[in-house]
Structure formats: C-alpha cells, structure tokens
Amino acid sequence: LAKTTQPISMDSYEGQEVNITCSHNNIATNDYITWYQQFPSQGPRFIIQGYKTKVTNEVASLFIPADRKSSTLSLPRVSLSDTAVYYCLVGVRNNNDMRFGAGTRLTVKP
Amino acid sequence: DAGVTQSPTHLIKTRGQQVTLRCSPKSGHDTVSWYQQALGQGPQFIFQYYEEEERQRGNFPDRFSGHQFPNYSSELNVNALLLGDSALYLCASSWGANTGELFFGEGSRLTVL
Structure with missing residues (x-):
C-alpha cells in the first residue's frame, strides 16, 4: 500500500480557497486517490476520488499531476463548517x- | 435509506472483559470494514468482511475477531480488553465491486478502565 504524507495542520479564513497537498511517491499503477473529511466524534465522509488530471464535484476539486506522485485537494471559499480533519x-x-x-x-x- | 448504523454508541468496560460491537451496513452494501481510531489519530484498519468471511486484516492481534451475518450485518468482538483498546470503533460499508467509496457509521466509543 502506498504511503501518504500530508501537512499535520493548516489554518485558513472564511471565504478563502484552501489547497491541501498529499505526497504519495510510491503510488502503483492501479491505485486511486481518495479524500475523506472527518468531524469530531463522527465517522469519515467521502469527499472525492480520482485517478489522474482533474476531478471536480459539488464540494471540491482534486488535481493530480501526470506523474501521480502527489495530489491536491482544493476547497473553494471555505466556511467555518469546513473545520475538520482531511485524509x-x-x-x-x-x-x-x-x-x-x-x-x-x-x-x-x- | 438508512446509512450505516452502529451500536452501542458508548460503552465502558474494565480490563480483561470482552466486548461486542455491532454494525448494520448501508442498504445495498455487502462489504463491512472495521476501524479503530484512538484519540487524535487516523482510523486504523482492523479487518474486512465479505460473503461472511474475513477477507483482509490489519495489524491487530487475535483478540480482535469478527463475524458477518447473511444479512451483511457484522460484529466486532474484542477479548481480554486492555486499557489501550479504548478508542472509537468505526464500521464502514461498501458494495463489493465498488468505486472505493466507504460509508462510515458514527462509531462506538469504547472506554476501558
């Protein structure tokens, strides 16, 4: 299983765009990249999944470069309710x- | 359409006791995975059940066992409880040949005294 590395924490302000980058240098050919959101005392919730290039849904965008060794979750115009842990x-x-x-x-x- | 339901939501046990946690998957899902989440940590994979068999297992001792029933619901059993077993236990369901999206329940918070 590919190991992932993310920043431990990030701060932002309401209305800003937030980009969280994840490194996965040993990603395999068949691997997909998936992001989850978790609020305190709740189970994680699926946000988005992708394999390459860009994926967008109503909540977020996922950018994956050609080498797929990293990915970036982009949250547009965050609000206070977006305070959570992102995996x-x-x-x-x-x-x-x-x-x-x-x-x-x-x-x-x- | 009910999502993933877990019971009990909270429970307190003492060291050496045994505990059983229950999970009902989301309607239409046939695969159940269990995770342990200690305070401040990410969820750690315990095992996964599909077609009533344990298909994959994480790095957990044999004190952790499970079962899946014909209706796809599942149980997690932990024997000889240790203080370190105190955690939020999460159940996640999905459909066998799925998209990789897991649906999680709210969890069962176990405290071992």
Missing part, C-alpha cells in the same frame, strides 16, 4: 482496504 488515501479502487494516515487538521477562522 488522503491511496489504494486499488475495488479494494476496500483503505489505510488512513494522520490526516490534515484544517481550522477555518472567521
């Missing part, structure tokens, strides 16, 4: 054995 996971798409790292604790300030 980057790398693994085979049809394999449910998702391994979580320590995540990035995002704090959005007013």
Whole structure:
C-alpha cells in the first residue's frame, strides 16, 4: 500500500480557497486517490476520488499531476463548517482496504 | 435509506472483559470494514468482511475477531480488553465491486478502565 504524507495542520479564513497537498511517491499503477473529511466524534465522509488530471464535484476539486506522485485537494471559499480533519488515501479502487494516515487538521477562522 | 448504523454508541468496560460491537451496513452494501481510531489519530484498519468471511486484516492481534451475518450485518468482538483498546470503533460499508467509496457509521466509543 502506498504511503501518504500530508501537512499535520493548516489554518485558513472564511471565504478563502484552501489547497491541501498529499505526497504519495510510491503510488502503483492501479491505485486511486481518495479524500475523506472527518468531524469530531463522527465517522469519515467521502469527499472525492480520482485517478489522474482533474476531478471536480459539488464540494471540491482534486488535481493530480501526470506523474501521480502527489495530489491536491482544493476547497473553494471555505466556511467555518469546513473545520475538520482531511485524509488522503491511496489504494486499488475495488479494494476496500483503505489505510488512513494522520490526516490534515484544517481550522477555518472567521 | 438508512446509512450505516452502529451500536452501542458508548460503552465502558474494565480490563480483561470482552466486548461486542455491532454494525448494520448501508442498504445495498455487502462489504463491512472495521476501524479503530484512538484519540487524535487516523482510523486504523482492523479487518474486512465479505460473503461472511474475513477477507483482509490489519495489524491487530487475535483478540480482535469478527463475524458477518447473511444479512451483511457484522460484529466486532474484542477479548481480554486492555486499557489501550479504548478508542472509537468505526464500521464502514461498501458494495463489493465498488468505486472505493466507504460509508462510515458514527462509531462506538469504547472506554476501558
């Protein structure tokens, strides 16, 4: 399983765009990149998944460069309610054995 | 459509006791995975059940065991509890040949005294 590295914490202000980068140098050919969000005392919630280039949904965008050794989760115009821990996971798409790292604790300030 | 439900939500045990946690997957899902999340840490994969069999296992001792029933619900059993077993236990469900998206329950918070 590919190991991921993320910043431990990030601060932002309401209305700003937040970019969280994840490094996964030993990503395998069949691996997908998935991001989850977790609020205190709740289970993680799926945000977005991608394999290459760019993926966008109603919540976020995921940018993956051609070498796929890193990825960036982009949250547009964050609000206080986006304060949470964000996890980057790398693994085979049809394999449910998702391994979580320590995540990035995002704090959005007013 | 009910999501993933877990029970109990909170429980307190003493060292050496045994505990059983329960999980009902999201409707239409047939795969259940269990995670342990200590305070301030990311979830750690315990094991995964599919077709009533343990398919994959993380780095957890044999004190941690599980079961999946024909209706896809699952149980996590922990024997000989240690203080270090205190954590939030999360159940996640998905469909076998899925997109990789896991649906998590709210968790069962276990405190071992």
